[in-house]
Every structure is written in C-alpha cells, then in structure tokens.
Amino acid sequence: MKKITSGLLVLLLSLSLSIAFSAEQQTITFTFWGNPQMADAFQKLAAMFEKENPNIKVDTILIPSKYYDKLLTMIAGGTAPDLAMLAFDKLPEFVEKGTLLPIDSYVEKLNYPKADLFKVVIDSFSYKGKLYGLPRSFSPFVLFYNKDLFKTAGLKYPDKSWTWSEFLTAARKTTKTAGGKTVQWGFAGNYEEKGTFYPEWLFPFVWQNKGDIVTADGKSLLTSPNTVEAIKFYIDLIHKHKAAPTPAQAQTFGGSDALFYSGKAAMIMESYVLVASARTQKGLNFDVAPLPHRKARATVAFPIGYVIPKGAKNPDIAAKFMAFIGGPEGQKVIAELGVGLPGLMSIAKTDAFLQPGQPPEHSYVVIEEAGYARPLPADTPNYIQWYDALTQGLAPVLTGSKTLDEVLPQLNSKIEEILRQR
Amino acid sequence: MKNRGIVKLIFLYMSLILGATLILAPVVWMLSTSLKDPSHLFDFPPQWIPNPVRWDNYPTALNTMNFAITFRNTVYVTFMEMLGSTVSSLLVAYGFARMRFPGKNFLFMLVLATMMLPGQVTMVPKFILFRILGWVDTFNPLWVPAFFGRPFFIFLLNQFFLTIPKELDEAARIDGCGSFRILTRILLPQLKPALAALTIFGFMGAWNEFMNPLIYINSQAKWTLVLALNAFQSPLEPGAPVTHLIMAASLVVALPCMIVFLLAQKYFIEGVVFSGMKG
Numbered sequence: 190m191k192k193i194t195s196g197l198l199v200l201l202l203s204l205s206l207s208i209a210f211s212a213e214q215q216t217i218t219f220t221f222w223g224n225p226q227m228a229d230a231f232q233k234l235a236a237m238f239e240k241e242n243p244n245i246k247v248d249t250i251l252i253p254s255k256y257y258d259k260l261l262t263m264i265a266g267g268t269a270p271d272l273a274m275l276a277f278d279k280l281p282e283f284v285e286k287g288t289l290l291p292i293d294s295y296v297e298k299l300n301y302p303k304a305d306l307f308k309v310v311i312d313s314f315s316y317k318g319k320l321y322g323l324p325r326s327f328s329p330f331v332l333f334y335n336k337d338l339f340k341t342a343g344l345k346y347p348d349k350s351w352t353w354s355e356f357l358t359a360a361r362k363t364t365k366t367a368g369g370k371t372v373q374w375g376f377a378g379n380y381e382e383k384g385t386f387y388p389e390w391l392f393p394f395v396w397q398n399k400g401d402i403v404t405a406d407g408k409s410l411l412t413s414p415n416t417v418e419a420i421k422f423y424i425d426l427i428h429k430h431k432a433a434p435t436p437a438q439a440q441t442f443g444g445s446d447a448l449f450y451s452g453k454a455a456m457i458m459e460s461y462v463l464v465a466s467a468r469t470q471k472g473l474n475f476d477v478a479p480l481p482h483r484k485a486r487a488t489v490a491f492p493i494g495y496v497i498p499k500g501a502k503n504p505d506i507a508a509k510f511m512a513f514i515g516g517p518e519g520q521k522v523i524a525e526l527g528v529g530l531p532g533l534m535s536i537a538k539t540d541a542f543l544q545p546g547q548p549p550e551h552s553y554v555v556i557e558e559a560g561y562a563r564p565l566p567a568d569t570p571n572y573i574q575w576y577d578a579l580t581q582g583l584a585p586v587l588t589g590s591k592t593l594d595e596v597l598p599q600l601n602s603k604i605e606e607i608l609r610q611r
Numbered sequence: 612m613k614n615r616g617i618v619k620l621i622f623l624y625m626s627l628i629l630g631a632t633l634i635l636a637p638v639v640w641m642l643s644t645s646l647k648d649p650s651h652l653f654d655f656p657p658q659w660i661p662n663p664v665r666w667d668n669y670p671t672a673l674n675t676m677n678f679a680i681t682f683r684n685t686v687y688v689t690f691m692e693m694l695g696s697t698v699s700s701l702l703v704a705y706g707f708a709r710m711r712f713p714g715k716n717f718l719f720m721l722v723l724a725t726m727m728l729p730g731q732v733t734m735v736p737k738f739i740l741f742r743i744l745g746w747v748d749t750f751n752p753l754w755v756p757a758f759f760g761r762p763f764f765i766f767l768l769n770q771f772f773l774t775i776p777k778e779l780d781e782a783a784r785i786d787g788c789g790s791f792r793i794l795t796r797i798l799l800p801q802l803k804p805a806l807a808a809l810t811i812f813g814f815m816g817a818w819n820e821f822m823n824p825l826i827y828i829n830s831q832a833k834w835t836l837v838l839a840l841n842a843f844q845s846p847l848e849p850g851a852p853v854t855h856l857i858m859a860a861s862l863v864v865a866l867p868c869m870i871v872f873l874l875a876q877k878y879f880i881e882g883v884v885f886s887g888m889k890g
Contacts, residue, residue, distance in 0.1 A: 218829075222845040224853070225675050228831070250829045253842035254821075262826050266738035268747055447653040466851040471650035493848075528848065 216246040217503050217510060219495075220263070221274035222256040223528075230522050234514050241513075245506055264288050269500030271507035275322060277313035277492045278567035284316045290497040291319040295508035301516060302533065310532040313492040313564040323515030324532025326523055327492035328460035329562040330393055331555050332356075332481070333467065336474045338363050338373070338455040347456075347478040349557075353397075353422060356456075356481035360432040363455035375432040377445040377454035384440030386587050388579045389489060389565055390458065393480055394419040396487035396563060402579065407570040407608045411579075411601045415484075420583075421593055428589050436587050449473075460491060461555045465527040468548060477549040479558050490562035492532065530559055575607045645669070645859035652852050665855070672859040676839035677831070685818065685835040688753045692817040695757030697809055700764035701802075705794050707765065708772030709780065719769075726762045730822065738826060748829040753820070764809055771805040772798065807878030814871045836864045 221231060228251045235247035250270065252259050257279065263269055275283065283289050296303055303311070306324065314322035332347055339346055342363045347355070360375030379390030388402075395402060400415030410416050426433040434454075439445055446463065448454040450470045457463075458480060467475055480488050495511045497504050513519055520531040524542035531537050537559070543552045566572060582600035585591040639659075644652070645668055647661040706712075707719050741752045775798060783797045799806075824835045834842075843857045 223848065224844055225842065227845075228842075248829075251831060251842065253825070253834075253838045254845070255825055256845075259825055262735060262738050265735045266742055268738075268742055442655055443653060447655075450653040451655050453655065462848070469649050469851050470653070 214244050214246055215503055215506055216248055217271035217501075217506050218248040218250055219272040219274075219507075219510065220250045220252055220256075220260060220270040222252055222254075223274075226526060227251075227528070230526055231514070234519050234522055235510075237518065238510055238513050242509070245510075247510060261288075264498050264500055267500065269498040271497065271501040271503050272495055272511055273498055274325060275494060275496045277322075277494065277564055278572075280314060280321060280496070281316055281568045281572070283496070284321060288499055289321050290499055290501070290504055291321055292323070292497060292508060292511070293320050295505075295512070296320060296323075299509060299512040301512045302535075305533045305535050307530075307532055307534055307537075307559050307562075309490050309559065309562040309564060310492050310494070313490070313567075314494050314496075316568060322494035322496040323511050324492055324494045324520075325515070326529035326531055327490045327559075327562075328462045328529035329490040329555060329558045330390075330458050330460055330480060330488045331558055332456060332458055332478045333449060333463060333475055333549075334456045334478060335449070335452060335454070336476055338452065342455075346476065347481070349479050351478070351481040353481050353483050357422075357426070357430065357432070360426060360456065361430055364430075364432045371431060371434070371438070372453070374434050374448065374454045375456060376426055377448040377457040378427065378433040378439055379458065380434070380436055380439035380445045382440075382444040382447070384436040384444065386436055386580070386584070388576065388583060391420060391423060391583075392489045392563075392565065393458070393487055394423050396489075397480070397483045397485055398422075399484045403566055403569045403572075403575055403604065403608065405566070405569055409575075409601055409604045409608060411604060412597055417593070417597065419483075424586055424593055427587065435589060436584075449475075460529070462527070462529050464549060464552075475548060476551055477554050478551065479554055486561040488558050488562045490559065490564055492564060493529070494532070530555055570611060571607050574610075575604045578603050578607060641858045641862055644855055645672075645862055647855045649852055649855055652854050668855050668859045669863070672843075672856040673863065675843065675856060676836070676860055677834070678839075678863075680832060681834050681836050681839045684750070684833060685837075688750055688820075688824075688835060689814060689817040691750075691754035692757040692820075693810065693813040695754055695759075696761045696764055696813050697806065699758050699760045700768055700809070701794075701806075703760045704765045704768035704772060705798070708769050709777075709790075709793075722760070722762045722765055726766075734822075734826065741827065747827055748833065749827075750833065752827040753823055764813075767809065768802070768805060771802060775801050803878050807875045811872060811875050815868055818868060840864055 219231070219235070221227065223231075228249070231249045231251075235249050238247055239245060256274075260270075260273055269288075280289075295301075301323065307327070309329075310324045310327060311320065313327075314320060314324070334347055336346065339359070342359075344359055344362060347359065356376075363373065363375040364371065365373040378386070380386055392402070395416050398415045398419040400413055400417075400419050401410045402416060403409055403411075427435055434442075434445075434448065439448060442448045442451065442453060445454070445457055446459065446466075449457040449459075450467065450473060452473065461477070464477075467473060479486070495515055497507050497511065501507050514523075515532070517533060517536055520533050520536040521539070521541050524531045524536055524539070527544075531542055534556075536542065537556050538553075545552075569575070578600065582596055582603065586593050586596055643659055643661055646664050646666065647658065647668075648663055648665050651658055651661065703722075707715065707722075737752075738747075741747060744751075746752050746755075779797055779801075780793050783793045788796065819837060820835070821837050821841070824838050825841075828834060828838065840857070840860055843853045843860065
C-alpha cells in the first residue's frame with residue numbers, strides 16, 4: 190500500500206514537474222516588412238518552427254510601412270525584437286550605432302551550412318570582419334528582353350557571349366521612330382516611376398569596365414578612365430544613339446518597368462524580382478539573359494537578411510529561429526515566393542526557385558550571374574552622402590542639359606570633399 | 612442688364628466646372644484604376660474606362676486588409692480620440708478664456724509651445740513612457756492622450772470663446788447659473804460651428820493617423836485601416852503590381868471622410884453666417 194502511495198506520489202510529482210517545464214514557454218518576436226503573401230510565409234515558417242520546438246513561441250510582426258523608423262524606435266524604446274529583417278545597405282549604419290549582435294559563434298554552434306552561401310551574401314552581411322546576418326533572399330540584376338520585339342527586328346536573343354557592342358547594336362536596331370518621335374526604345378534605361386534615376390544602375394557598367402566609383406578605403410575613382418568610359422557608354426545610349434529614353438520621356442510612361450511591361454522597350458536591366466510582376470503582364474513574352482560584359486563580368490545585388498538586435502531578450506532562441514528561416518527549410522519557402530534568389534546555393538538550384546514551365550525560360554541565368562554579383566558599396570565612408578551627391582550631380586547629364594565632361598571634375602571634387610569628412 | 616447676368620453665370624459655372632474637374636480627376640482616376648485588370652495597369656495610352664471591369668477587385672482588396680477587424684478598430688480609436696479631444700479641449704479652453712487665475716498667460720504659452728515640438732522629437736520618450744505603462748500593442752496610446760487636451764483645439768476654441776460677448780455669461784450668472792451651466796447652456800450653442808470644424812479636423816486626423824498606430828501597434832489583429840492600407844505593397848520591395856487593389860481599398864477608406872465632411876458641412880457654413888448675435 191505504502192509502495193503504491195509513494196509510487197503515485199512520484200508519478201504525480203514528475204507529472205507536475207513536466208507540466209511546469211512545458212509551461213515555461215519562451216516567446217521571441219520577429220519583425221519584417223512585406224506584402225500579405227510574405228506575412229503568410231513567415232507565419233507558416235513560425236508554425237513549423239514552433240512544432241519542432243514546442244516550448245518556443247514566435248510572434249511575427251509585420252511592419253506595414255516606414256520599417257526602419259519603427260525598428261529604431263523599438264530598439265531605442267527598449268522593446269527591440271529578437272530577430273529583424275534588414276536590407277544589407279542598412280547594416281553598416283546599424284552596426285556603427287551598436288545595435289546589432291555578431292552571429293559568427295551562433296553560426297558555428299548551430300551547424301549552419303555557411304559554405305553553401307553565395308559569396309556576395311557573406312560579403313554583404315559582414316562588416317569589419319564579423320558576420321551579422323543570414324540571408325532571406327537577394328536579387329542580382331539581369332537583362333530582361335522582350336522576345337517578340339527581338340523577333341520582329343530579326344535579331345538573335347541575347348546570351349552569355351554578349352559584350353557591350355552586341356548590346357548597343359541590338360538596342361539601336363530595336364529602337365523605332367515615327368514622325369520624328371521615338372515610339373519604341375531598345376533599352377528602357379533605369380528610371381523609377383517618376384523618372385528619377387539612381388546611380389546604383391550604373392555600377393554594373395562601371396565594374397564591367399574594371400572601374401569603380403568609390404573604393405572601400407574611401408578614394409574617389411570617378412574621373413579614372415575606365416569609370417568615365419562606362420558612364421559615357423550609358424549616357425550615349427540616351428543622347429547619342431537615342432536608344433534609351435530621357436528621364437522626361439520615361440516619366441510620361443511611368444518609368445522603365447512600365448515601358449518594358451507595355452512593350453515600348455525591348456530590353457531592361459532590372460533585379461530578378463521583376464519576374465513576379467512581369468509574369469502578370471498579359472501579352473508580354475519575355476526571357477532573361479546575363480548582363481553584357483566588357484573587360485569583366487559584373488552585376489549588382491541587393492541582399493536582404495535577418496539580424497539580431499543587441500537588445501534582444503532571447504538572442505539564443507532568436508539565433509535558432511534565424512538559422513531555421515535562413516537555413517534550407519526556410520529558404521525553400523522563401524524561394525517559392527518569387528522575392529529573389531535564396532542565399533543558399535543548393536536551394537537556388539531547386540525547382541522551388543527556378544520554377545520550370547513558367548517564364549523566364551532561362552531562369553538559371555540568374556544563378557550564374559549571382560557568382561559575379563557585388564553588393565552596392567554601402568560600407569564605404571559617408572556612403573549615403575556621396576551617393577546623394579552622385580545622384581544630383583548626374584541628373585543634368587541625364588536630362589541632357591549638361592555634358593558628362595562638364596560635370597565630372599566638379600562632382601569628383603565634391604565627392605572627395607564628402608569622403609574627407611569623417 | 613439681364614444678358615450680363617447670364618454671361619456672369621456662364622462664366623461662374625465654367626470656372627466652377629473647371630475647378631471641380633481638376634479636383635475630381637484624381638478621384639475618377641482612382642475609381643477607374645480600382646476596377647482595372649492588373650494586366651492593364653501600365654497600358655499606354657492609359658484606359659479611362661476599364662475593360663474588362665473587375666468588380667471583384669473590391670472584395671479582394673477588403674479581404675486582404677481584413678476589413679471587418681481593421682474597420683472596427685479604426686472606428687473605436689477614432690470615436691474615443693474625437694470624444695476625448697473635444698471634451699477635454701473644450702473644458703481647458705473655457706478655463707483659459709473665461710476664468711482668471713495666476714499664471715494663466717504662462718500656462719497658455721506652455722500649451723502653445725507643445726505645438727512647436729516636432730513629433731519626431733517626442734516619439735522615443737513617449738514610446739518609453741507607454742512601454743513602462745505596459746501599453747505597447749494596445750489601443751491606449753492612440754486615444755488616452757486625447758483626453759488630456761489637444762493644443763491646437765484649445766487654441767482654436769479659446770479664440771472662439773473670445774468672440775462671444777462676456778455679457779452673455781454675466782447675464783446668465785445674475786440669473787443664477789454656475790460656471791459649468793454657463794458653458795453647457797449658454798456658450799455651447801454658440802460654439803456649434805467651431806465644434807463642427809473640430810469634428811472634421813478630429814475625425815480626419817484620427818481616421819488617417821499613421822505614425823502612432825505604426826509605432827504602438829504590433830499585432831495585425833489590432834491594425835487600423837491606414838496600417839492595412841500601407842501593407843499592400845512594401846516600398847522596400849517591388850512585387851507583382853497591386854495598384855488596382857490599393858486604389859479600391861483607398862476609396863473605401865476615404866469614403867467615411869467624405870461622408871463626415873458632407874454631414875458637418877451644414878454647421879460649418881452656419882459658422883460663416885455667424886450665429887448667436889442675430890436677435
């Protein structure tokens with residue numbers, strides 16, 4: 190009898206203990222931006238993670254707009270999320286403000302497949318020798334082209350062999366004028382909806398010509414011959430060959446993307462995420478090709494990833510969740526969303542991302558291009574300021590009110606002055 | 612003479628029609644875009660009359676933004692904020708306009724001075740305050756402050772109080788009214804146009820408030836309409852175009868503002884005529 194009672198007691202005790210343990214649930218918060226589909230994807234991933242780790246709860250917080258304002262307020266206000274989505278170009282600023290945790294030790298402890306990451310992803314999320322983030326996705330620039338317009342012009346489709354001269358020839362041959370006005374351009378240029386041009390689009394050309402604009406140690410190469418030649422090539426497309434629209438022309442059509450969607454431009458260089466919306470355009474028969482090259486192959490990429498803020502209450506659990514959504518399982522879910530290339534090479538090569546049977550036919554091109562991709566130079570000193578100066582300095586050249594030779598010396602000394610301010 | 616009247620009328624109508632067209636064109640464009648098929652969003656020349664007409668954009672848009680929940684949240688927050696800011700500002704302004712007490716001018720300046728502070732400056736300290744109160748991710752930070760007066764409303768009402776002759780108060784006081792009854796029985800009816808203006812301001816402000824809900828609300832179940840409206844497409848990331856859905860949702864969200872304006876307009880115009888001193 191005694192034995193039974195004590196046995197029962199032990200049972201009761203262990204039961205209550207196990208209840209106490211399982212009740213000790215820990216919650217982590219995760220902030221991100223995105224559309225409703227993105228929110229669904231992260232909720233799905235959180236549910237998968239919670240199933241594997243029953244005593245962890247993940248609160249997903251979708252921030253609908255002004256992402257960085259809210260994130261910084263949360264960090265400054267003492268309610269930092271445990272994990273946050275971040276674009277790589279914000280990384281230097283956040284690290285310099287002392288708001289992020291380095292994650293090298295976690296990556297090692299959690300056996301994250303770091304060797305499987307694209308190099309550009311590691312480069313973009315490293316700062317001063319330390320790794321701060323794991324990838325969600327990234328979107329290298331590729332050449333999109335309208336197959337029908339190429340066929341009409343009797344041209345071969347662009348491929349890997351293309352250099353600048355083939356690109357220029359094709360751009361000129363697919364440009365059409367009627368009554369002295371251009372009605373179709375060979376190249377859509379790179380304008381936002383309101384006709385604004387951002388120099389980030391210039392970087393692939395500059396790098397392809399083995400030039401650079403500002404180096405990592407803060408030197409301006411704006412007036413070096415290779416750089417000037419590349420920028421000139423781009424500007425000539427607009428004003429000399431008239432194969433690309435001016436800002437004003439692009440604006441009347443609602444920007445470069447709209448020009449390409451409506452079949453008014455045969456080619457556009459855009460990040461691979463354009464695929465998602467290009468597919469919804471009825472009557473648009475498109476494919477992708479590598480960017481044309483010259484002295485080298487190069488393209489630019491915008492990686493987006495996950496980081497752990499310093500004020501995180503549960504950094505260990507956050508790291509575990511980060512390795513999960515940034516790892517093979519999470520990357521697969523993200524790959525299907527069409528928000529860009531997954532950061533893990535093995536996942537990028539699966540059908541989840543390549544989606545055979547849907548345009549573009551040559552989707553694997555983006556994986557090859559990713560090998561040549563470089564991030565924007567966000568880690569150069571005073572990046573935001575010199576980038577702004579460059580945007581403003583080149584604006585009159587794009588509109589055609591000034592020539593490149595007129596603005597370059599002055600712009601260069603302005604950028605050099607910005608670089609000297611530390 | 613009669614001819615001149617007609618010419619004048621024609622001219623008047625022409626200019627009114629021109630003005631109305633200019634102002635209404637964007638609204639018509641919104642309506643048109645909201646009914647378009649996504650594949651026609653970038654057509655050039657653009658379609659003014661959508662073909663095909665996609666009525667289902669509206670249910671899709673409303674479902675995407677969880678309309679039933681977000682609408683309820685917005686109505687709650689807007690009502691509380693309007694109630695709070697009107698009642699509290701009325702009492703405070705009454706005090707400033709009619710009572711005599713030491714330091715009155717200084718206090719009034721202080722109230723006005725809070726208007727000069729840009730919102731960004733107080734954002735983080737306010738956030739920390741509400742975090743300590745445990746109010747993050749609740750509706751409280753959105754409406755409780757309204758019950759402590761709004762400087763702009765206080766200023767506006769104060770100016771209105773000053774236009775009402777003090778003799779009215781004095782007459783009422785001789786008849787045996789206390790301060791509170793003077794306010795509710797004598798002054799309030801005179802304030803109708805001012806209150807109508809405040810209703811419009813307050814409603815539009817609270818209905819369209821963006822920064823506060825953005826900062827304080829985390830869970831989607833507590834989102835207001837404006838937050839949901841902003842979630843269709845993240846500016847940080849292009850995706851498949853959803854302009855048609857954004858336009859449909861925006862029209863629905865803007866509709867109550869138009870209704871409130873039309874309803875309050877009657878009192879608004881009465882205010883121009885200036886009531887009260889007629890007899």
